[in-house]
Amino acid sequence: MATYAIGDIQGCYDALQRLLQQCAFDPQHDQLWLAGDLVNRGPQSLQVLRFVQQLGERARVVLGNHDLHLLALHYSGGKLKKSDTIQDILQAPDREQLLDWLRRQPLVVLDETNNWCMSHAGIPPHWSVQQARQLAQEVESVLQSDQCSEFFRQMYGNLPDRWQPDLQGIDRLRVIVNYLTRMRFIGPDNELDLLSKEGVGTAPAGFQPWFKVQPRQAAANRLLFGHWAALEGKADSPNVYALDTGCVWGGQLSALRLDDETWFRVPATL
Helix, strand or coil: CCEEEECCCCCCHHHHHHHHHHHCCCCCCCEEEECCCCCCCCCCHHHHHHHHHHCHHHEEECCCHHHHHHHHHHHHCCCCCCCCCCHHHHHCCCHHHHHHHHCCCCCEEEECCCCEEEECCCCCCCCCHHHHHHHHHHHHHHHCCCCHHHHHHHCCCCCCCCCCCCCCHHHHHHHHHHHHHCCCEECCCCCEECCCCCCHHHCCCCCEEHHHCCCCCCCCCEEEECCCHHHCCCCCCCCEEECCCEHHHCCEEEEEECCCCEEEEEECCC
């Protein structure tokens, strides 16, 4: 059995199938770890969602910001953005089944036996992987409850911009979500900059990529993340693996075989 971790698919179903063929993925024995943003911006989000859902226990998924956006549209009646390509999911006859499955996926996957941890945007430097998993569960319990619609109505926002243990209610849940699904640059007080989206060299004054901050509580853990296509798969930090190589922007779709840390990549189009 092999385990493959794949970055942001974002509706690039054809590229996903070519990547799995290159990996010789066996759905009867192998496992996929998917770093979030299964949907949106790409042309075949519905096909991706159906395919991954049908893999059952062979796929371990974490929620990304685009996945949460889809759920917010469905459960709280939000408005589509001009760049969204998920209308087909919202109109699909099996949308209730698909989106109920999606909202039951975690924000953090942790394999302590093999020292792997995966979240969409990474693990903030002031959290251990165990703390990240525990805090993620606070959000997951709401996503999977009857209160999910109210949560999605209040999910959006950039404040609070830093973690405080005494945060409560929606402020607490929002900052957990923002660290785990939107984080790129971190300031000296672990505050989030959620406006800058380009490469490492574009950090605002006083900020740096989350994985460059020292010390990091999770420095000894092998961390898998997506979300940051501008990195082009190059985090250049020990034990940190950037999986998003910008397939939806015409780049590549990448997979890392966790068993031996071998990379596989296919171009967005043939």
